[in-house]
Amino acid sequence: MKRIAFIGSGPSSLMGAFLLSKKGFSCTIFERETEIGKRLKISGNGRCNLFHHPLDFKYYKNQEFAKKYMEEFLLHEQEIFNELGLLTFDDEEGRTYPLSKEGKQVISLFMNALKRNGVKIIYKEVKNIINLRDGVKIYTENEEYVFDECVFAIGGFSYRYPYEEKLSLCQKMNLSLTPLSPSLTPIKTSSYHNKNLEGRRYQVLLSLTKDHKQLFTEKGEILFKKDGISGIVTFNLSCVLARLHLADYKGYQIHIDFLPNISHDELKKIIYHPSFPLEENLERLLGKELQEEWMYWMKNKKKDLFSLIKDYTLDVISLYPLKDSQVTSGGINLSSLNKDGSLIHMNHVFPCGEILDIDGASGGYNIAFAFGSAYFVCQSIICRLKK
Ligand SMILES: Cc1cc2nc3c(=O)[nH]c(=O)nc-3n(C[C@H](O)[C@H](O)[C@H](O)COP(=O)(O)OP(=O)(O)OC[C@H]3O[C@@H](n4cnc5c(N)ncnc54)[C@H](O)[C@@H]3O)c2cc1C
Numbered sequence: 001m002k003r004i005a006f007i008g009s010g011p012s013s014l015m016g017a018f019l020l021s022k023k024g025f026s027c028t029i030f031e032r033e034t035e036i037g038k039r040l041k042i043s044g045n046g047r048c049n050l051f052h053h054p055l056d057f058k059y060y061k062n063q064e065f066a067k068k069y070m071e072e073f074l075l076h077e078q079e080i081f082n083e084l085g086l087l088t089f090d091d092e093e094g095r096t097y098p099l100s101k102e103g104k105q106v107i108s109l110f111m112n113a114l115k116r117n118g119v120k121i122i123y124k125e126v127k128n129i130i131n132l133r134d135g136v137k138i139y140t141e142n143e144e145y146v147f148d149e150c151v152f153a154i155g156g157f158s159y160r161y162p163y164e165e166k167l168s169l170c171q172k173m174n175l176s177l178t179p180l181s182p183s184l185t186p187i188k189t190s191s192y193h194n195k196n197l198e199g200r201r202y203q204v205l206l207s208l209t210k211d212h213k214q215l216f217t218e219k220g221e222i223l224f225k226k227d228g229i230s231g232i233v234t235f236n237l238s239c240v241l242a243r244l245h246l247a248d249y250k251g252y253q254i255h256i257d258f259l260p261n262i263s264h265d266e267l268k269k270i271i272y273h274p275s276f277p278l279e280e281n282l283e284r285l286l287g288k289e290l291q292e293e294w295m296y297w298m299k300n301k302k303k304d305l306f307s308l309i310k311d312y313t314l315d316v317i318s319l320y321p322l323k324d325s326q327v328t329s330g331g332i333n334l335s336s337l338n339k340d341g342s343l344i345h346m347n348h349v350f351p352c353g354e355i356l357d358i359d360g361a362s363g364g365y366n367i368a369f370a371f372g373s374a375y376f377v378c379q380s381i382i383c384r385l386k387k
Helices: 011-021 038-046 063-084 103-116 163-172 232-242 264-271 278-286 288-301 305-310 365-386
Strands: 003-007 026-030 088-090 095-098 120-122 128-131 136-139 144-147 149-152 181-183 187-189 201-210 213-225 228-230 252-257 312-319 327-329 349-351
Touching: 003 011, 003 136, 003 144, 011 026, 011 063, 011 103, 011 149, 011 365, 038 103, 063 103, 063 365, 095 103, 128 163, 136 149, 149 365, 181 232, 181 312, 187 232, 201 232, 213 232, 228 232, 228 312, 232 312, 264 278, 264 305, 278 288, 288 305, 305 312, 349 365
Parallel strands: 003 026, 003 149, 026 120, 149 349
Antiparallel strands: 088 095, 128 136, 136 144, 181 327, 187 228, 187 312, 201 213, 201 252, 213 228, 252 312
């Protein structure tokens, strides 16, 4: 029986081990933590936003690659979820969640299926992998293991993960990595005046410009943080900045339209309503905190009130660091891969999931890619081992 190793137990490996074990391959997962799928469990605030319908490839970095990796999975997605017993629902924005709204239930389903199919789990950190003529040798602290093929799915460099260890493994394996930047992360900006805005959430139209050229615009909720902004639409904006891999964001500006559904003329009528003083009219719009903020800039800095409401501008200082981000933009260089997804210099190693230089927007795109890329590399492994 052909032996396949999976490095990591994120959604990529869980899906891959499920697909190959049901085809009769002997599968072993290596996991450095003491439990599997830790990140899947906390994803989507514990609710696990595991897919997006429809899945639009424009939300991925390296769209063509993402499409190539995921197309086949999309055709079989429902059938695979059914086989796993995974019931899902889509919210009004197309975000797919398990019906139970619990990531831990998704992990249980995988665990049950893997157990039934005889998948072995070794809770050890992989320290090195070397390519052999007919397979791979995997090293943990005290042991060596030989497998026919290896799915390499150690995830990105974000969140509270030991960055140094991951990087060291990649270096030992001579992997070519593109620059790594935090994505889906809060953004540090120039400061706002009214400290009471911290913790406040607003439904806005958020845009990003550089030298008056618009690079991003999307409606959604922002959250004011002590030193910048957060929230889903901010995360999506951070994707655009992350993919530029810049050391300095000078000239990049964030524009907030606090009332995207109210036209200039309607706004004028509200602001200058003759029955109330200006302060009260402004407070009626979005509350005291913003009213104070607008009044400050208007009175002390002579800013135009309409611009403050419809085009409130903050300078981008930086992205929050990798440890605070949900996803890493950057990873294994796609040009270091063979057509079947294996590494050119280690042809029995198939990287997939977030360790690849492909990242998606928020809304289920990243777990979807982990599933889809696992399907792609597993099909390649099946084809190769059949020959
Ligand atoms: C807070 C948070 C919320 C998120 N929410 C969502 C969401 O709702 N929807 C979405 O699509 N995406 C979300 N993401 C992103 C998503 O979780 C990841 O993109 C996805 O889990 C990547 O899957 P993966 O299989 O490639 O790697 P991971 O899930 O990161 O799994 C990699 C595994 O490999 C293990 N590992 C690493 N190195 C070694 C080693 N040397 N030896 C053995 N094991 C090793 C790790 O311990 C880990 O368990 C979120 C991320 C975070 C941090």
